[in-house]
Structures are given as C-alpha cells and as structure tokens.
Amino acid sequence: MSENRQILIASIPSGPLSQSDFEVRTAPVPAYGDGEVLCRTLALTIGAGQRAGLQGSASYAGAPRAGVVMGGTGVAVVEESNAPEIRAGDLVVGPTGWQEFSVHPATALRRVEPGPDPALHLGVLGANGLTAYFGLLEVGKPRPGETVVVSAAAGSVGHIVGQIAKKQGCRVVGVAGSAEKCGLLVDELGFDAAVNYKDADFRAAFKAATPDRIDVYFDNTGGDILESALFRMNLRGRIVCCGVVSQYDTAHPAPGPRGVPGLLVNNRIRMEGFLVFDYLERYDEARRELLGWIERGELKPRTTEFQGLESASQAFVELLGGGTVGTTIVRL
Ligand SMILES: NC(=O)c1ccc[n+]([C@@H]2O[C@H](COP(=O)([O-])OP(=O)(O)OC[C@H]3O[C@@H](n4cnc5c(N)ncnc54)[C@H](OP(=O)(O)O)[C@@H]3O)[C@@H](O)[C@H]2O)c1
Structure with missing residues (x-):
C-alpha cells in the first residue's frame, strides 16, 4: 500500500469527450490526520452529469480544472481510521474520485451495510x-x-x-x-x-x-x-x-x-x-423504499460494468455515446 494510482483530468474537453482528456498518474498513498479516514476504492460510478461538470454547466460542481484527480462517487473499504465513528474494515460511500486510495473526514462518508454487492450503493441506492x-x-x-x-x-x-x-x-x-x-x-x-x-x-x-x-x-x-x-x-x-x-x-x-x-x-x-x-433529508426514507422494491423483485436495477481504474475514461466516453445500460460501474 505504498502507491496510489489516480486518473487526472489532463485537459478540459473542448468538443466531444475523449479518453485523451484523462491521464493515469501514480502518487504516494495520502496521509491522514485526526478525524480522518483512509479509504481504498472498490468501485466507482460514472454519471452523465459529470460531463456537465467538465463543461462548467453544473452549478454545484464549480469551475472545471485540469491537473486534478477526476471527481466521482465510490464505494470503499476503510483501511485505517482516526475517527471514532468509523472503523477499519467498514464499507463506506463517499467522494473518492478516480483513484485507489483517498482520505476524507468521517463526516464526508456514509457507512453502508456489506451486502451481496457493494456497487448497489452507487446505482439505485445512490x-x-x-x-x-x-x-x-x-x-x-x-x-x-x-x-x-x-x-x-x-x-x-x-x-x-x-x-x-x-x-x-x-x-x-x-x-x-x-x-x-x-x-x-x-x-x-x-x-x-x-x-x-x-x-x-x-x-x-x-x-x-x-x-x-x-x-x-x-x-x-x-x-x-x-x-x-x-x-x-x-x-x-x-x-x-x-x-x-x-x-x-x-x-x-x-x-x-x-x-x-x-x-x-x-x-x-x-x-x-x-x-x-433538494431532498437530502429524505434520502434514508427513499433508500428504504427502493431497497424494499428490489428485495420484492418489483424493481430491477441494471448496471454496465467495467474492470480496472484505467477503464474509467473509456466507460465515461461509452456512457455519453449511448454504449451503456443502467448505471455505469467501474470495479477496481
Ligand atoms: N437533477 C439532478 O439532481 C440529477 C442527478 C443525477 C443525474 N441527473 C441527470 O440525469 C440524466 C441522466 O444521467 P445518467 O447518469 O442516468 O446517464 P445515463 O442516462 O446513464 O447516460 C446518458 C445517456 O444519455 C443518452 N444520450 C447521450 N447523448 C444523447 C443525445 N444527444 N440525445 C439523447 N440522448 C442522449 C445515451 O443513451 P441513448 O443510447 O439512449 O442515446 C446515454 O447512455 C443526465 O441529464 C444527468 O445530468 C440529474
């Protein structure tokens, strides 16, 4: 656990997104401080709205910048924790970005139950x-x-x-x-x-x-x-x-x-x-109802899966081009 593979935004796309808008880099595994947690990403989700973020048209995402790790939500296992409410081994969802390891304040993470597939928390329950x-x-x-x-x-x-x-x-x-x-x-x-x-x-x-x-x-x-x-x-x-x-x-x-x-x-x-x-305060209620529908076979979530961090840029390009069905998941 000495190296951290990351995918950076190499350039802000000026036309259709291309895999060359991203580059792979290896950096040291980040250090963590008081109240912080070191996470190892298990899977990422990629959504169409992230392209709006790179376009600068998503108000909540701020101005896009090149040279930084591509943002995104992932499900991760906690490797080490300096926060009392989260323990090593816990499964969490958070803004991991496109990288293997990330550090977050415990407040930025949501603990989830380890079910049959952690990626469920990125799609229909995400x-x-x-x-x-x-x-x-x-x-x-x-x-x-x-x-x-x-x-x-x-x-x-x-x-x-x-x-x-x-x-x-x-x-x-x-x-x-x-x-x-x-x-x-x-x-x-x-x-x-x-x-x-x-x-x-x-x-x-x-x-x-x-x-x-x-x-x-x-x-x-x-x-x-x-x-x-x-x-x-x-x-x-x-x-x-x-x-x-x-x-x-x-x-x-x-x-x-x-x-x-x-x-x-x-x-x-x-x-x-x-x-x-806008509905943050009602997320838990909605997740309970969605999960109930899935368990009763009344809702069938679909995913398109890609393997390996390096496939994230390909997954993003394919998603925008209509090559995916359901939620796009990249497993690390
Ligand atoms: N308001 C919110 O809070 C919120 C939150 C999350 C997502 N969103 C929005 O929800 C929408 C869907 O996002 P998603 O992540 O679920 O993506 P998605 O639907 O899984 O993927 C995007 C799909 O859009 C279709 N598409 C691409 N170019 C198109 C075009 N020119 N005309 C028509 N369809 C086109 C493609 O499928 P085809 O094969 O059908 O072309 C593509 O697979 C996006 O607009 C996203 O910004 C909004």
Missing part, C-alpha cells in the same frame, strides 16, 4: 436512484392511469424512473437510442412502449406511442426530444427537468426548444427543474 425517485414522485407527481414519458430511458436514472412510474399505475413510454435498448425496456423492465429517437420516423412513432398524449415528461436530455414531448403534452401536464445530456458533450450547446413559453401558457404546463440534493 444519487441516480434517488434522483429518479424524487424527480418522478415529488416533481412529476404522476397519478394512476396517466402517461409518463422518460428520455435516456435505458440509462441509470431513466430505467428507474420508468419502473417507478409503472408501480404508480401509469402508462410508461421510454425514449432511447437503439432498438436493443427499446427492446430491453419493454421486454425486461415492463415499459408499455419504447421509441428510438435515432430512427428517421421518430416523430410518428413517438405520436403513436402516446395516443393519450403525455401527462408527465421526465426530461433527461433536453434538445429535440424535449421539443417533441412539449408538443404532445396534455393540459396541466408536468415536465420534470432533470438534465440535459444532449447538450453536455459539446462546446456549443443548442438554444432551448420551440414551444417555450407559448405551449406552457396555452396548456397550463408546469416545467420544473430540481437537484437531488
């Missing part, structure tokens, strides 16, 4: 599962019988949104970027329909999949899909603005869609953004 839960239930407020549409539907947030919406008794339509993903949503995850936004006849297929129009649109993408949804919204529909992945991987994000604000006015549509942190 920020993306909570985002799906609160965004859909608290912002979208779906009612039984309503039509819920979700974009990036086969992704980490999206595939949980759709399954929770089904549990609420809604008709659920996913929008995703391949026939395989659309098949998975309908055949394995219980969506009522799924539409491939890359198909030439997307608009017609989208209309056919939403015969009663849309009551709740959970928007992970912005861009053309948001515009298509806007024109299909019902009176008093709700648009949950979760993220804008169609505009992250570029230096020139497109302007907002047509229809705003005219369609919002005419159809009394509520369009509301949220950040998962």
Whole structure:
C-alpha cells in the first residue's frame, strides 16, 4: 500500500469527450490526520452529469480544472481510521474520485451495510436512484392511469424512473437510442412502449406511442426530444427537468426548444427543474423504499460494468455515446 494510482483530468474537453482528456498518474498513498479516514476504492460510478461538470454547466460542481484527480462517487473499504465513528474494515460511500486510495473526514462518508454487492450503493441506492425517485414522485407527481414519458430511458436514472412510474399505475413510454435498448425496456423492465429517437420516423412513432398524449415528461436530455414531448403534452401536464445530456458533450450547446413559453401558457404546463440534493433529508426514507422494491423483485436495477481504474475514461466516453445500460460501474 505504498502507491496510489489516480486518473487526472489532463485537459478540459473542448468538443466531444475523449479518453485523451484523462491521464493515469501514480502518487504516494495520502496521509491522514485526526478525524480522518483512509479509504481504498472498490468501485466507482460514472454519471452523465459529470460531463456537465467538465463543461462548467453544473452549478454545484464549480469551475472545471485540469491537473486534478477526476471527481466521482465510490464505494470503499476503510483501511485505517482516526475517527471514532468509523472503523477499519467498514464499507463506506463517499467522494473518492478516480483513484485507489483517498482520505476524507468521517463526516464526508456514509457507512453502508456489506451486502451481496457493494456497487448497489452507487446505482439505485445512490444519487441516480434517488434522483429518479424524487424527480418522478415529488416533481412529476404522476397519478394512476396517466402517461409518463422518460428520455435516456435505458440509462441509470431513466430505467428507474420508468419502473417507478409503472408501480404508480401509469402508462410508461421510454425514449432511447437503439432498438436493443427499446427492446430491453419493454421486454425486461415492463415499459408499455419504447421509441428510438435515432430512427428517421421518430416523430410518428413517438405520436403513436402516446395516443393519450403525455401527462408527465421526465426530461433527461433536453434538445429535440424535449421539443417533441412539449408538443404532445396534455393540459396541466408536468415536465420534470432533470438534465440535459444532449447538450453536455459539446462546446456549443443548442438554444432551448420551440414551444417555450407559448405551449406552457396555452396548456397550463408546469416545467420544473430540481437537484437531488433538494431532498437530502429524505434520502434514508427513499433508500428504504427502493431497497424494499428490489428485495420484492418489483424493481430491477441494471448496471454496465467495467474492470480496472484505467477503464474509467473509456466507460465515461461509452456512457455519453449511448454504449451503456443502467448505471455505469467501474470495479477496481
Ligand atoms: N437533477 C439532478 O439532481 C440529477 C442527478 C443525477 C443525474 N441527473 C441527470 O440525469 C440524466 C441522466 O444521467 P445518467 O447518469 O442516468 O446517464 P445515463 O442516462 O446513464 O447516460 C446518458 C445517456 O444519455 C443518452 N444520450 C447521450 N447523448 C444523447 C443525445 N444527444 N440525445 C439523447 N440522448 C442522449 C445515451 O443513451 P441513448 O443510447 O439512449 O442515446 C446515454 O447512455 C443526465 O441529464 C444527468 O445530468 C440529474
């Protein structure tokens, strides 16, 4: 335990993200002080929002900087502890970043139970599962019988949104970027329909999949899909603005869609953004409910796995290009 392999941001991407925007470095294992804990990362999660962080468009992430360890959430085992509330051997979740070893104040870490797979704490029980839960239930407020549409539907947030919406008794339509993903949503995850936004006849297929129009649109993408949804919204529909992945991987994000604000006015549509942190005080309650659904087989979380720290940059590029399903996990 003398060396710490890390992945640094080599350069802030000016166009689509490339693996060359990252570099591997070896540094000494960090020292820890009073109240601090030395962690060894077991697995990392990579989310689309991290690209917004590198773009400088995520308010909570601050200005992006090159030459520092790439940030991110990991699940880790505690190697040594100088904090009374955490012991060596504990399993914790925290802001490990893309590196093998990291030091944190105990207050920055959350102890978790060692279950069959520690990576569960990064996906459906991590920020993306909570985002799906609160965004859909608290912002979208779906009612039984309503039509819920979700974009990036086969992704980490999206595939949980759709399954929770089904549990609420809604008709659920996913929008995703391949026939395989659309098949998975309908055949394995219980969506009522799924539409491939890359198909030439997307608009017609989208209309056919939403015969009663849309009551709740959970928007992970912005861009053309948001515009298509806007024109299909019902009176008093709700648009949950979760993220804008169609505009992250570029230096020139497109302007907002047509229809705003005219369609919002005419159809009394509520369009509301949220950040998962808004619900921090209710995380435990949501995790209990999500875990219960998983244990009863009512919620099926999916992951795409990569092996080895060095694969993190490849995982990130593949995620943005649509090459992953569910939550992207890198195991060290
Ligand atoms: N508000 C919050 O607090 C909060 C918290 C976490 C995440 N988020 C947001 O949630 C969204 C989903 O994040 P995630 O981590 O779950 O990512 P993800 O959905 O697992 O991955 C992103 C997916 O977006 C799709 N995509 C990429 N480019 C696209 C484009 N131009 N048009 C349409 N789809 C495109 C790709 O799938 P396809 O194959 O379908 O193209 C890709 O796999 C992001 O916008 C993220 O910023 C928000």
